[in-house]
Amino acid sequence: MKRKSLFALSAVVVVAAAALVPVLWSGGDNLHNGSAVAATPADQAALVKKGEYLARAGDCIACHTVRGGKQFAGGLPMATPFGTMFTPNITPDDQYGIGKWTQDDFYRAMHTGRSKDGSLLYPGFPFTSYTKVTRADSDAIYAYLRSVTPVNVPSRPHELKFPFNQRNMLIGWRTLFFREGEYKADPTKSVEWNRGAYLIEGLGHCGMCHTSINAMGGPVSSAAFAGGLIPLQNWYAPSLTSNKEAGLGDWETKDIADLLKTGVSNRGAVFGPMAEVVHNSLQYMTDADINAMATYLKTIPQKSEAPEPLQLETSEKFGGELLKQGQKIYADNCAKCHADNGLGQPPAFPPLANNQSIQMPSAVNPIRMVLNGGYPPSTDANPHPYGMPPFAQSLSNQEVAAVVTYIRMSWGNHGTAVSPQQVSDLRSAPLD
Incomplete structure (x- = not known):
């Protein structure tokens, strides 16, 4: 790979x-x-x-x-x-x-x-x-x-x-x-x-x-x-x-x-x-x-x-507040493609429920995807892939943390809450 x-x-x-x-x-x-x-x-x-x-x-x-x-x-x-x-x-x-x-x-x-x-x-x-x-x-x-x-x-x-x-x-x-x-x-x-x-x-x-x-x-x-x-x-x-x-x-x-x-x-x-x-x-x-x-x-x-990667942790109380806030952000911005139940419409729109990449101890990749969006590769077998729009301009650090927290902790997923500081640290990360 x-x-x-x-x-x-x-x-x-x-x-x-x-x-x-x-x-x-x-x-x-x-x-x-x-x-x-x-x-x-x-x-x-x-x-x-x-x-x-x-x-x-x-x-x-x-x-x-x-x-x-x-x-x-x-x-x-x-x-x-x-x-x-x-x-x-x-x-x-x-x-x-x-x-x-x-x-x-x-x-x-x-x-x-x-x-x-x-x-x-x-x-x-x-x-x-x-x-x-x-x-x-x-x-x-x-x-x-x-x-x-x-x-x-x-x-x-x-x-x-x-x-x-x-x-x-x-x-x-x-x-x-x-x-x-x-x-x-x-x-x-x-x-x-x-x-x-x-x-x-x-x-x-x-x-x-x-x-x-x-x-x-x-x-x-x-x-x-x-x-x-x-x-x-x-x-x-x-x-x-x-x-x-x-x-x-x-x-x-x-x-x-x-x-x-x-x-x-x-x-x-x-x-x-x-x-x-x-x-x-x-x-x-x-x-x-x-x-x-x-x-x-x-x-x-x-x-x-x-x-175990280094991961900034949030308090249980703040994590609960992020989870609740993230539910609304998800409904407004994500459910159309990934469905209310997180099952998506694969392979065009991947499932988020029971998705290991969402639940990993490191939340780097889902944070970057919400911030920067992106596309799967264009290949002969999939020449026009569906993409993920960026939300860096429309969502604050706390809002990004909230929606990623919601995705990581819903539909049976066992991820942990995400800190707004993690989002801040990744907001200026290089795109490639």
Whole structure:
């Protein structure tokens, strides 16, 4: 689920100095010694097509293309707690891109997190996940990137705080948080399950958002897929391991697949960063791969409790006042689409009753939706999605807190009251 992950779905580690890239050789095992081997035009075309599909699966365009800019020319700012990084140009331009990279250079970046010159890459480039990608798939992505139009634009230097601008510090980080190695299939699981695990854990790098990070920018391995707040983006990536959040153990596989492929299902819709993942990446994947991912996700071990995020609490008395106020605001503004009983009209208007994303300990996502509104992604299967209007201009902080409190505590939902201060803190949060 990536980076720049779908269902809305934390971790923007020390961000991206990604280095991907190319010189057009043939694919497969013919070039692992670094020398070019002739390939037929048909073979090369098939390899490029495969690489384009895999690059979509890895959502490379999301980080390496500025909105409205040249494809893969880089320059996207990535704000982190450690400073701002700018994604590199990965077009096959000889001067500013990666046109002088060999196939082996590219695989080394993907597999070991080292650039062409051997320097360490920052883990905003998800090499901790991409290391699982097979050599054959790496070669295909390489061939595809080598086929795109070169863009003669220099990469912008990162603006990291000291000491995070010292790359040699990454040696310690890698010792703690990086385990090199391609994905190894689990012989006790089905071919479909293993394909899903390979995509989720590898190219999809879903754990980068759905796993909390610590003060060093490393993933909390004991809480893999257990969710967390995405730093500086102020979106909460829900836990996939808890049925109290986005745990999928009681979902039908079809509902998971629909959500991944189209952004909407009978169980809900995706907004925020996860909507971008569906739009840029998941909608282009085959039904077989989507079903494989859904099969794997459904089997992630479920835990009874999700991690407790920092949450401003209201008194019981004030919470009761918000609940009463929110009922009227809901009737006036929300019931037309989501129904008086909160059941909505899925998949166009998702249900709010018995919706885990509404009841999570973190109320960040429902607050942001009421404030800013939004749309599920436009996909081939759902080209004209129904959207949620913003209420930031028409509702005060207390009114937003009241209606979110009502939604979280009605129709059998077990959420808690929301503080107006939480709304105030999120009112100025970035929209993407």
